[in-house]
Amino acid sequence: MRLLADRIGHRYGTTEVLRDIRIAIGEGEIVCIVGPSGCGKSTFLRMLGGLEEASSGQVLLEGEPPAGSLNPITYIFQDFALLPWRSVEGNIRLVLEDHRLGAAAMRRIVGDVLERTRLSEFRAALPRQLSGGMKQRVAIARALAVRPAVMLMDEPLSALDSQTRELLMDDLVELWTRDRFSACYVTHNLAEAVRLGHRVHVLSRRPGRIRETVEIDMPLAERAERAAELEAMQRHIWLIMREEARAADRELADGR
């Protein structure tokens, strides 16, 4: 199954936020989107998953979702979005309960995703008892439980400290190596983009357009070792982004 954004444009009132975005997320591909603050990345991601309607253009699904996928397009949010009154296990069950799976199937899925995210010991813990990194792992476990075809992630690691971010990036690479999910990954952090993306789209300042697309064809599993090459790629992207970010910064300061 592929997810295609076909000439997406959007405005909030008189402010144009996005213009003419065309992106394809192929099977097993991680597509990263970077861009200056306020250029419409989060808005775009909401449109990809059908949480918001674009003013122009449309989002298309090509092909059928894989059999057994309960929620083909699944989000992972920056703020985790866990229910504070449910335990780790309860939060995962939440997204399965509406599917009438039967108690045994439910238990099997919950046990499986908890194990894959190494959370089995914490199944009874409440969110407030967990660190930020663990909360995001719960959110990842919850997303895996519905067997998504495409994951949409809006700055999933931004609320975390840099060590935790490193660890979770390794986890994501490991999960991807096993499941080959496709993903659209929005981030501010260029190191994350070159570490996880098969392709990086750089957006311009508002209204967001695709400024440039960088293909990275190094296998994900090797990237931790080949940091120097990635460093060069990251620098290249930063040079493209710098003027946009500067200009965007000035615009915001002007209050325009």
Add this chain to the structure above:
Amino acid sequence: MADDPAPGARVRPVPFRGGGFRPQTNSYVSLAVFIGLILLWEAGSRAGLISPIALPAPSQVLVALADLVRTGMLWKHLSVSLMRLGVGWVLGSILGILVGLLIGLFTIARAALLQLTSALFAVPKIALLPLFIVWFGIGESSKIATILFGSFFPTVIATYSGVDNVDRNLIRMAQSFGLSWGSIVRKIILPGALPAILSGLRISSAIAIVLLVAAEMIGAQFGIGAYILQAGSLFAIDQLIAGVTILAVLGLAISWVIGRAERRFLDWRS
């Protein structure tokens, strides 16, 4: 060592400036203050500092209370009061939560009811009692209606503002996982609004007690309010204070029950 203070230099600890602003309750202290006040009052009465006409000693109030128990009147007054309070407050709260949810969930309900609710919330319900007496007669219905109305509005307002304050991100998350509308309401909106609903119930219970006494003072033979009114008109201050004591205990009991509910259902809050 470099980490040690330089020899001869003046050294002093950094003064502690944090702490405070986190008042805690301590049941021993509250009990001690309570008992202390009663003892002081008793001592003042015995020493003749407090006139028995203005304020009888606690021991006399106790005698009045014991009289109430002995003659069986306590139960007579208390049972009708509890019935009125129970029916009025419970019905008012249930209806209030339902209407509050409607206002919180549906545009039509909000447009139709929000202003009306705010307008009626401000009306002192006791002013409506004569109207209710005309409608429902002098019997139980008019008293229950007053209590029901009085507890209905604060519950409506607490409930819909609780619903309004449920984290939108959680709702968006639920939608993104394809949860049904009913599941979102039951599993996200209701638990998310529960803290506000419970504190609304706390307020409405206090209002309900006030209205109970007021309604019983206007036209009732039995009930704590009626008992207090009779005591007042006979200048039986000891009985009057006994009645007030019963009300205070009633208020404490309700607040204790709600406190238990909060601890039971809101244990996920830090």
